[in-house]
Amino acid sequence: MTREKISAAIKSLKDKPWRLWGTQLRCLVALETRRNLFSWRATWVYFLAFAPTVIILLHALFGRGRERETLSEDTMVLAGIFQFYYVRVGIFFGTLGIFTGLIRGEMVERSLHYYMLSPVRREVLLLGKFVAGSLRALLLMGTAVLGSFALMYLPFGAAGQRYVFDGPGMSQLLSYLLITALACMGYGAIFLLFSMMMKNPAPAALVLMGWEAISSVMPSFLQKFSIATYLRHLMPITVPGEGIFALLTVRTEPTPTWLAVAGALTLTAAILVVSCWRMRFLEISYTTE
Numbered sequence: 595m596t597r598e599k600i601s602a603a604i605k606s607l608k609d610k611p612w613r614l615w616g617t618q619l620r621c622l623v624a625l626e627t628r629r630n631l632f633s634w635r636a637t638w639v640y641f642l643a644f645a646p647t648v649i650i651l652l653h654a655l656f657g658r659g660r661e662r663e664t665l666s667e668d669t670m671v672l673a674g675i676f677q678f679y680y681v682r683v684g685i686f687f688g689t690l691g692i693f694t695g696l697i698r699g700e701m702v703e704r705s706l707h708y709y710m711l712s713p714v715r716r717e718v719l720l721l722g723k724f725v726a727g728s729l730r731a732l733l734l735m736g737t738a739v740l741g742s743f744a745l746m747y748l749p750f751g752a753a754g755q756r757y758v759f760d761g762p763g764m765s766q767l768l769s770y771l772l773i774t775a776l777a778c779m780g781y782g783a784i785f786l787l788f789s790m791m792m793k794n795p796a797p798a799a800l801v802l803m804g805w806e807a808i809s810s811v812m813p814s815f816l817q818k819f820s821i822a823t824y825l826r827h828l829m830p831i832t833v834p835g836e837g838i839f840a841l842l843t844v845r846t847e848p849t850p851t852w853l854a855v856a857g858a859l860t861l862t863a864a865i866l867v868v869s870c871w872r873m874r875f876l877e878i879s880y881t882t883e
Contacts, residue, residue: 615718622714622722623729626696631730639691642684643738646675650745665750665757669766672746673831676739676770681777681825682807685735689781690799692731696723697876698789707878717870724786724866731778739774743767762830769830776828776858780821783865790872824858827851 630636700706709719747754747763757763784802788795809820817823827849849857 615715618714618718619722619725622719623726626723626726627729630692630695630726631733636691636695639688639734642688642691643734644741646679646684647738647741647745650675650742654745654749665747665753668746668750669757670831670833672743673766673829674833675742676773677829677831677833680735680739681773681822682803684738685731685774685777686781686803686806687799688735689727689731689778690785690795692734693724693727693782693785694789694795696727696786696789698793698795701878710878716873716876720786720870720873721866724783724869727782727786728779731782732775735774735778736771739770740767743770766830769828772855773825773828776855776862777821777825780824780858780862780865783862783869784821787865787869787872790869790876818857819861821858821861824849824854824861827854 697706700709710716747758750757754763758767785795785799788798792798806820806822809817809822810826812820828851
């Protein structure tokens with residue numbers, strides 16, 4: 595009987611219109627990307643992403659007395675900017691602005707029902723919005739991180755080139771971009787779920803921010819439910835915090851890179867499964883918006 599059930603389940607999966615769903619997903623991603631890639635409503639998100647890049651640019655243009663011996667110091671400065679600003683603030687609130695607008699924003703604009711009336715499964719609609727939001731967040735935050743990295747080492751000339759291409763610089767850059775991608779997808783999935791569960795996701799986002807901040811001192815079982823836990827193990831350089839920021843840099847047992855990446859992706863996938871289930875029962879009432 596068990597084999598028969600397994601065979602029936604496999605046959606049922608094979609009979610699903612996967613090709614149709616794939617085509618619809620690609621079309622949704624393209625449509626959402628064109629609509630939201632450059633939006634003046636999210637100007638503050640661009641500010642969050644590129645504020646450190648502009649500061650580093652000004653420092654590169656007008657800084658004086660830069661010597662080769664300060665390259666290690668600037669490397670620590672860049673690591674601190676990424677660890678304490680981008681991961682904790684820039685990417686966190688940037689994805690909040692991007693992903694909450696995908697569902698809740700369209701409810702406010704009274705346009706989500708057009709998607710609901712189309713012959714597209716709600717799970718496909720949700721995944722299409724998630725992929726489009728992830729691409730937008732990654733393009734924005736990844737470009738900002740890449741720009742900050744380049745501008746930090748460009749003024750050092752040949753010494754900076756050797757550090758990036760012949761030293762550990764390129765490996766550090768790839769780690770930063772990997773962390774950025776995982777953070778955009780992980781926090782994006784959470785905020786997409788929040789936008790379907792509550793009218794104002796901001797209070798829940800603040801609670802999540804506090805949870806992520808103290809996750810390093812929580813029991814190991816609870817740490818598995820924190821995106822920051824997996825990102826912490828991928829940091830190429832850890833900058834020790836001082837005062838209250840010491841909570842953000844508690845040393846934990848090292849975890850292999852592949853395991854940290856797999857953990858972050860698994861948590862993101864689990865959140866998306868819950869979101870797909872919630873999307874199936876989502877009801878629109880514009881009178882209450």
